[in-house]
Structure formats: C-alpha cells, structure tokens
Amino acid sequence: MDDTMDIETTEPRGTKRTADDAGLPSNEQRRIRALDPDVVNKIAAGEIIVAPMHALKELIENSVDAGSTSIEILVKDGGLKLLQITDNGHGINVDDLPILCERFTTSKLREFEDLTAIGTYGFRGEALASISHISHLTVTTKTASSSCAWRAHYSDGKLVPAKPSQSAKPKPTAGRGGTQITVEDLFYNVPTRRRAFRSSSEEYAKILDVVGRYAVHCSNVAFSCKKHGDSGSSIATTAKSSTIDRIRQIHGSSVANELIDFNIEDTKRLGFKASGLVTNANYHVKRTTILLFINHRSVESSALKKAIEQTYSTFLPKGGHPFIYLDLEIEPNRVDVNVHPTKREVNFLNEDEIIESICSEITTRLAQVDSSRTFMTQTLLPGVPKESDIPPSDSATRRTSSQKPYENNLVRTDSRVRKITSMLPSLAAVSSTQLDSTNQTEDIERTNDGLHYETTDRDPLRIGLTSVKRLRATVRSEMHNGLTELFSTHTYVGLVDERRRIVAVQSGVKLYLVDYGMICNEFFYQIGLTDFGNFGVIKLDPPPKLIDLMQLGAEIERSEHYTTNHPSTVEGGTTQSSSQNDEMEEIFQKAPEIVSQTLIDRRDMLDEYFSMKISDEGELLTIPLLLRGYVPSLAKLPRFLLRLGPYVNWTSEGECFRTFLRELAAFYTPEQLPPPPSQPRKPEIASSQEGEDETATPTSQEQSQGRETREEDSITTRRSQLIRMLEHVLFPSIRARMVATNALLGGVVEVADLKGLYRVFERC
Incomplete structure (x- = not known):
C-alpha cells in the first residue's frame, strides 16, 4: 500500500486572477454600464457607516441641528443590536417622511453656492439613507403643529410596512414632541462587516467617546447614554452645566x-x-x-x-x-x-x-x-524608610519591586537630595542701584535675593505680530530633541570655571560640561520671544542720562580698539594709518549722540514692546526684567545701549525684533569673571625693583592698593551672587522653559558615563 497521499495543488490565497480566469464575459461583452441603484446605495452606506459609532455621530448631529435641548441614547450589544436616539427637537413633518431616507434629500441645502456658507452639521442627506440600507430603521416624530406623533419604518431608503399585511404609509401613534430614531440589527445584510467587530464592550466604549465629545461641546444640551437593561447612565449631563x-x-x-x-x-x-x-x-x-x-x-x-x-x-x-x-x-x-x-x-x-x-x-x-506647579505629598507612616534612603533609578522614580538595581544604573546625584548649600544663609544682591522689578502676578514682597518686587495694574499685551510668530516658529524648527530632553531632566552639579563660563550638569548616569554663556544667551533670547511685550521692569533710581552711559560705552570701545590694534599685534608688524585712527576717533565721538537720539526717537516702541522707558530729557528710567531673581551685570549696560545703534536693524520689523532681542540676551548673559586668587593678598607693598617707578609716593601706592582691593571685593561679591543665581535661578528656569536648538550642540560635552566607567574598571 502506498503511504503517500495525493495532495491537490491550488493557487495560494490572494493571487490576482485575470478577467478570463475569473469567468467574466469576453471583451466584446464587457461594456461600461451604470451600477444597479441598490449596489450604489450599499457602497455609499459602507463608506459613511463604518461602525455603530459613525451612525450615532450622524444621528446626534441631526438632533442638534433640530434644536434639541435633551438627547437620550440607548445602546444594546455595542449598537449592533439596538441603537436608539431620542430628542426633543422640532420634529419632522409627516409629509416629508416618504422621502426621508432617500439619498440626497435634505432641508439644509438648496443650491451649490450654499456649500460655501454651511452652518449646520449635516447637509448631504446621506446619513439616514445609508443607515436604512444596512439596518431596520424606525422613525417616530412629532412636530409642534401636529396633533399626534407619526411612526414610519424604512428599508433600503423606502417606506416599508411594519408587518407584511399592513400598509407602508406612516401611522399615527402616541408620542412626545421631537424625534426618536431606532436602528436595529445594524449590518445584518453585510456579514463580513459585522464579523469584523470583536466585542460589544469595545464598540460601546467608542460610542461613549463620541457622546462624550458632543456632551462637552454642545452647551445648553443635556446628554444621557446607557446600555439597554441598565438602570443607571454611563454619561449624564444637564443642559445648564458649564x-x-x-x-x-x-x-x-x-x-x-x-x-x-x-x-x-x-x-x-x-x-x-x-x-x-x-x-x-x-x-x-x-x-x-x-x-x-x-x-x-x-x-x-x-x-x-x-x-x-x-x-x-x-x-x-x-x-x-x-x-x-x-x-x-x-x-x-x-x-x-x-x-x-x-x-x-x-x-x-x-x-x-x-x-x-x-x-x-x-x-x-x-x-x-x-x-x-503643585505636587501631592503624604506623611510617611512609622517604620517606612525615607524616599531619600531608597536608591533612585535612571528615571529618578521609586522602584516598586524589591530587586536591587545594578550599581552601574544608580544615579549618584539626585535633585531631591538636600544639598549643604541649602543650610547656608542666602547671599543678598549688592548693587549701588536700587532695583524695583515690576511683575504681573506677584504681590509686594521682599525676597531672599535682596530685591523688592511689586505688582502693576498693566494688562498683559496680546501679541499678534506675524514677525514675532515667525521668530518663534524658527526656534521651534531648529529644536534638537535630545538636547532639549537633556536640559529638561538635568540636575545641576556646580560651577567649574567662571572665566570660561563652564558648569557641570548630570542627566541620567552621564556627566556633562556645559558652556553656560552660550546656553544662557539662547535662553534669554527665547524668553524675549515668549514674553515679548510683557516684560517686567527694573527701575533705575536715580535715572542716568543716556548720553552719559553712551560716552562711557564709547570709552570702553575706544580702549579695546586701540589695545587690539597695538603695533605688536597688528598683522605684518604695521600699525593703522593716522587717517584710519582719525576716522575711528570721529566715530567714537559722534556715536553716543547719534545712538542716544535714535533711542529717544523710538522711546514709545521701546516702552511698549521691551519695557525700556526713556524720558523726554533722555534719562533711562527702566530696563527690561527677563527673569525674576536674576540680576544682570550693570557694568555691561553702557556697551549694551551703545550697540543698539549699529547692531540693531531699525528698518525691518522682523529683523529689528530679532537683533534687539539678541543684544538684550547678550546683556543678560552672565559675564566672564577672573579666577579667584590662589593666595591671599599681602598687606605690604613689594619693594621697588629695577626699572620700576621709584618716585611713586606712599600715598599713591595706598590709593592704588585700595582701588584694587575694592575691585577684588566687588568681583568676589559678584562671584558669590553668580554661583547662587546659576544654581537656584538660571538652571531651574532652563530646565522648565529651554528649547535647545541645534546651534547649542557645541556648548555641551559629555565627560563621564557611569556605565562606561564600570566597563573600564571591569577590564582593570
């Protein structure tokens, strides 16, 4: 006996067949002809009514269009067995019932031009027609002028009798004002579509989603939705609810x-x-x-x-x-x-x-x-270990399992752990200028940074300028996702070098060195765009003259110019010609007056958009406050004002805002500080060496020493202030608001990876 079995070879499923293989008529007999209306209607029904939720959506929109203030929905088996909606709208006229379920019959459209001014939900007249082709549809309706309600049954878009021996015409019945539409056995004649639904509970959840959306949006309309047989409603809202x-x-x-x-x-x-x-x-x-x-x-x-x-x-x-x-x-x-x-x-x-x-x-x-931002807190029960005693994971979340994490996954610096600096007294900001910042939301109070904050009655300015929106969009388009995530989840470690403006931050199990000068410059520029027209103000009391500040800035620029162009530093060993020096000297002399007049002429715009107030006499009353708790270096103010002339494009709106905010960000960026002295300064003056000026009197030496001591004291104060502001003001704000752009990639360097270090030590 042969153990083998003959297997009939068939084509694999899904193989495309030719027209001849499919048994279609020959080419001579295959002519283009119109589809049967019943086929057309079923195709349309399949496009519009994909699931019970789509049928309900169409019915809800019809009820709202009818002026209903109460809509009740009843569902059985996820809407496949029964889907009933009852409203108290204006109802349907009995004379319109014969064509109610025919395609393209509507009361909301007359001419093609009406499509350009549609103010209702439905307008094509396809919803009820499509539903009637794939279900058993019953409509009970009563208008205000009708003495009774009328009930009609539909199938395939036409009136049908409730029972075989009865008439198909609508019959009078008892009912309340409005319309009730009952859809039974949805997709009874489309078995493939009906078998595609997995569970009635899943379809009911989708129905609740549709009802919930319209219940939230449709004010003055009460909604209720429940399953057939349940005593309570899954959704119930009143008409007067907000x-x-x-x-x-x-x-x-x-x-x-x-x-x-x-x-x-x-x-x-x-x-x-x-x-x-x-x-x-x-x-x-x-x-x-x-x-x-x-x-x-x-x-x-x-x-x-x-x-x-x-x-x-x-x-x-x-x-x-x-x-x-x-x-x-x-x-x-x-x-x-x-x-x-x-x-x-x-x-x-x-x-x-x-x-x-x-x-x-x-x-x-x-x-x-x-x-x-608020957080929920709870007092620990006796015997429960503190959260700080539990080692955090990479995502700084508590582990629910008792499994001990690997050492190379532990984060050594956790932002929730109390730092020793929090036990020290806060450093008050020391400045010869009284700073009063105006904030839109805070009450008058004295903060621990030594500044006095007060409120103002100025209403927030709503900015709708296209130029500002384009600048904001440019920042979003240049966003670097990985770098933005790093700054939004980082933990500040400490200041590394204030001369090169470098700090250390940690993200996950990696340590980075960050050029905070570059980062802060972009951060303050973004603050300028976000809060454009709604800055706080820093009042200057007494207000200085613009021209005096400009002249001081010109002196700084002049000294740097001649230092840069010293004969020993000029390329080729040649100095600038006397004509070039005369030209630069003329610029330094005229620039303060020209720039100050430019700012005075535009003082209304500067006040409205940048909170920079200038009096008619040319006094600088206020400068913008970008970040509460952060004090910019006022030593940079003269050069900032002077640069507003040649480095701001005053002729183009978009470029004006961009260049001004860039200069403002540069002014707010923390300055470079000299490194702290390695040894304490000796009180004595060293003896004169050969080649030194031995004619200097003790009085001049003492004056020079006092001036240097005051400068070192101010630098020391500023360094302490900057250390505190970096940790408690700048980087927390960067963490909350910074959108890191691609240009900042050069300002962040990874210096350590805990997992990588463990791999190195494992090889040793």
Missing part, C-alpha cells in the same frame, strides 16, 4: 482641576476665532486627548495634534501628554467640509498660520502658570 463641569463628569476631576482657558482671534486677516481649555503642567497622561471642533463639527487634524504635542514637550516630562478641548470657528467660505464621506476631516485656508497662532497662545498661557 464646560468644565461637563469635562469633570465625563473625564474626571483630575483633568477638570488642572484646566486653563485661552482665547485668540484674527477675524480680519485669517478669519478665525479659537477658544478652549487645556491642562497645565500638573497633569499628564500617556496619550494625548484632544477634543477638536471646527465650526462645531467634531473632526480630526493630525497637523494640529502634532503641533500641540510639540508645544507641550517643553512643559511636560518625557512621555507625558495633555488634555485639550479646542473650539475653532472659521469663516464658512474658508472651509471645505465636503472632502470626507463622514466629514471627519475638513480643509481650510491658512491652516499653518492658524495652528501657529493657537500653539503660540497655548505656550503663553502655560508659561504664565508654569511656576504654580
């Missing part, structure tokens, strides 16, 4: 308690108005939740979602995502809602500019409340 209360009922108090509102509009140029609620930095989850409504229509926009997530990336920890409710109203003639069968996506003009405006407004609102 938007925040609706979010609290549907999404929970953890979201509602952390919401901030925003409003922005540009009706003249972009023709839009946006408002909504977004969560602050206290709230974050693993996935972004965005409720987007464009002209009150629930839609999706991947571009807007990506832009908002990018905006939140600088405020939330890695892996954290926000909750957003956005109501965007655009002029109807700028929107095309007819690009998707279910109207899930829409096209509108100036999409990039509108998204940029919305993200910029969200950034501004988040920056205003970023300092108010």
Whole structure:
C-alpha cells in the first residue's frame, strides 16, 4: 500500500486572477454600464457607516441641528443590536417622511453656492439613507403643529410596512414632541462587516467617546447614554452645566482641576476665532486627548495634534501628554467640509498660520502658570524608610519591586537630595542701584535675593505680530530633541570655571560640561520671544542720562580698539594709518549722540514692546526684567545701549525684533569673571625693583592698593551672587522653559558615563 497521499495543488490565497480566469464575459461583452441603484446605495452606506459609532455621530448631529435641548441614547450589544436616539427637537413633518431616507434629500441645502456658507452639521442627506440600507430603521416624530406623533419604518431608503399585511404609509401613534430614531440589527445584510467587530464592550466604549465629545461641546444640551437593561447612565449631563463641569463628569476631576482657558482671534486677516481649555503642567497622561471642533463639527487634524504635542514637550516630562478641548470657528467660505464621506476631516485656508497662532497662545498661557506647579505629598507612616534612603533609578522614580538595581544604573546625584548649600544663609544682591522689578502676578514682597518686587495694574499685551510668530516658529524648527530632553531632566552639579563660563550638569548616569554663556544667551533670547511685550521692569533710581552711559560705552570701545590694534599685534608688524585712527576717533565721538537720539526717537516702541522707558530729557528710567531673581551685570549696560545703534536693524520689523532681542540676551548673559586668587593678598607693598617707578609716593601706592582691593571685593561679591543665581535661578528656569536648538550642540560635552566607567574598571 502506498503511504503517500495525493495532495491537490491550488493557487495560494490572494493571487490576482485575470478577467478570463475569473469567468467574466469576453471583451466584446464587457461594456461600461451604470451600477444597479441598490449596489450604489450599499457602497455609499459602507463608506459613511463604518461602525455603530459613525451612525450615532450622524444621528446626534441631526438632533442638534433640530434644536434639541435633551438627547437620550440607548445602546444594546455595542449598537449592533439596538441603537436608539431620542430628542426633543422640532420634529419632522409627516409629509416629508416618504422621502426621508432617500439619498440626497435634505432641508439644509438648496443650491451649490450654499456649500460655501454651511452652518449646520449635516447637509448631504446621506446619513439616514445609508443607515436604512444596512439596518431596520424606525422613525417616530412629532412636530409642534401636529396633533399626534407619526411612526414610519424604512428599508433600503423606502417606506416599508411594519408587518407584511399592513400598509407602508406612516401611522399615527402616541408620542412626545421631537424625534426618536431606532436602528436595529445594524449590518445584518453585510456579514463580513459585522464579523469584523470583536466585542460589544469595545464598540460601546467608542460610542461613549463620541457622546462624550458632543456632551462637552454642545452647551445648553443635556446628554444621557446607557446600555439597554441598565438602570443607571454611563454619561449624564444637564443642559445648564458649564464646560468644565461637563469635562469633570465625563473625564474626571483630575483633568477638570488642572484646566486653563485661552482665547485668540484674527477675524480680519485669517478669519478665525479659537477658544478652549487645556491642562497645565500638573497633569499628564500617556496619550494625548484632544477634543477638536471646527465650526462645531467634531473632526480630526493630525497637523494640529502634532503641533500641540510639540508645544507641550517643553512643559511636560518625557512621555507625558495633555488634555485639550479646542473650539475653532472659521469663516464658512474658508472651509471645505465636503472632502470626507463622514466629514471627519475638513480643509481650510491658512491652516499653518492658524495652528501657529493657537500653539503660540497655548505656550503663553502655560508659561504664565508654569511656576504654580503643585505636587501631592503624604506623611510617611512609622517604620517606612525615607524616599531619600531608597536608591533612585535612571528615571529618578521609586522602584516598586524589591530587586536591587545594578550599581552601574544608580544615579549618584539626585535633585531631591538636600544639598549643604541649602543650610547656608542666602547671599543678598549688592548693587549701588536700587532695583524695583515690576511683575504681573506677584504681590509686594521682599525676597531672599535682596530685591523688592511689586505688582502693576498693566494688562498683559496680546501679541499678534506675524514677525514675532515667525521668530518663534524658527526656534521651534531648529529644536534638537535630545538636547532639549537633556536640559529638561538635568540636575545641576556646580560651577567649574567662571572665566570660561563652564558648569557641570548630570542627566541620567552621564556627566556633562556645559558652556553656560552660550546656553544662557539662547535662553534669554527665547524668553524675549515668549514674553515679548510683557516684560517686567527694573527701575533705575536715580535715572542716568543716556548720553552719559553712551560716552562711557564709547570709552570702553575706544580702549579695546586701540589695545587690539597695538603695533605688536597688528598683522605684518604695521600699525593703522593716522587717517584710519582719525576716522575711528570721529566715530567714537559722534556715536553716543547719534545712538542716544535714535533711542529717544523710538522711546514709545521701546516702552511698549521691551519695557525700556526713556524720558523726554533722555534719562533711562527702566530696563527690561527677563527673569525674576536674576540680576544682570550693570557694568555691561553702557556697551549694551551703545550697540543698539549699529547692531540693531531699525528698518525691518522682523529683523529689528530679532537683533534687539539678541543684544538684550547678550546683556543678560552672565559675564566672564577672573579666577579667584590662589593666595591671599599681602598687606605690604613689594619693594621697588629695577626699572620700576621709584618716585611713586606712599600715598599713591595706598590709593592704588585700595582701588584694587575694592575691585577684588566687588568681583568676589559678584562671584558669590553668580554661583547662587546659576544654581537656584538660571538652571531651574532652563530646565522648565529651554528649547535647545541645534546651534547649542557645541556648548555641551559629555565627560563621564557611569556605565562606561564600570566597563573600564571591569577590564582593570
């Protein structure tokens, strides 16, 4: 007996067949002809009604268009067995019931031109037609002028009798005002589609998501949704509930308690108005939740979602995502809602500019409340070890398991551990100028940095300048994700070299050296863009004359110029010609007057946008305050003012703002300090050596020594002040707000990796 078995060879599944193999008619018989209307209707139904949630969305929109103030939804088996929606709208006229479920029958559209001014949800008249082709549809409706309700049954877009022996015409029945639509056995004649649904609970969750979106957005409309047979509702909102209360009922108090509102509009140029609620930095989850409504229509926009997530990336920890409710109203003639069968996506003009405006407004609102981040705390129970006694992991989170981490994964510096510097008294800022900073949100108080802060009644300025938005967009486009994450999660270690402006920071198990001069320059520039037009002020009392400061700056520039062009340093051993020296000397003499007059002529703009007040007499009253608790070096003020003349482009708006903010950032950047003396200064003056001036009197020597001592004391004070501000002001702010750009890669150098060091020691 043969043990082998004959196996019939067949073509693999999915193999494309030719028309002849498929048994289609020959070429002569294959002619183009119109599809049967029943086939057309079923194709359309499959495009529009993909799942029960899509059918419900269409029905909800019809109910809202009908002026309903109460919508009740009943669901069985995830909407596949039963999907019923009841509203109290104006109802349907009995004479319109025969064509209610025919395709392209609508009360919201008359001419093609009406498409450019659509103010309702539905307009094509395909929803009920599509639903009737794939389910058993029953409509019960009553208008205010009707003496009774009318009930009609539909199949394939036409009226059908409730029972075989009855008439198909609508029948009078008892009912309340409004409309009730009952959809039974959805996809009963499309078995492939029906088998694709995995579970009724999953479909019910999608239905709750749709109901929840419209329940949040539709004010003055009460919503309720429940399963068939349940006594309680899964969603229940009242008509008078506020938007925040609706979010609290549907999404929970953890979201509602952390919401901030925003409003922005540009009706003249972009023709839009946006408002909504977004969560602050206290709230974050693993996935972004965005409720987007464009002209009150629930839609999706991947571009807007990506832009908002990018905006939140600088405020939330890695892996954290926000909750957003956005109501965007655009002029109807700028929107095309007819690009998707279910109207899930829409096209509108100036999409990039509108998204940029919305993200910029969200950034501004988040920056205003970023300092108010709160955390939940709990007292440890007796016998429970302190959190600082538990070794943190790479992500600085508590390990829930009892497994001991490997030594090469331990972070040696933890920001939560108390440092010895916190036990020392704070260093007061010493300055001969009384500094009064004006802040928009803080009460009058004396802080531990020695500065006096007070509030002002000035309203925040809403910036809608295209030039500023473009500068902000340029920064976002140059963002380096890895470097931004490093700064947002770093731990400050300490100052390494104040002359070369280098500090050490730690991120994870790696140690980096950072050029804080380069980093702070970019950081203050970004603050200038973010807080543009809303800076605090530092008052100068008594106010100095601009011309005096300019002349002092010119003297500094003159001395550096002649030092640089000394005969021994000029290339080729030649000095500048006398004509060149005369020309430079003329520039140094005229520059202070020209630049000071330029600033006086533009004092209104400087006050409005940069909080730099200049009196009519040319006195400098205030300079901008960029960061609370940080005092810039006032020794750099003369050169900063002088550079505002030749280094700021006053002819172009965008370039003017960019160059001015760059100069302002350079002024705020911490200065280079000489290294501390290695040995204490001797009180005696060394004896005169050969070649020294022996005619100097003791009085002049004592004066020179006193001047040098005062300079060293001021440098020592500034060094102590800078050490404190770097650790407690600058780098905490950089951690919260910095968007690291590609240009900063040269300012960060990795010097140690704990895992790499362990590998080295293992080989030794």
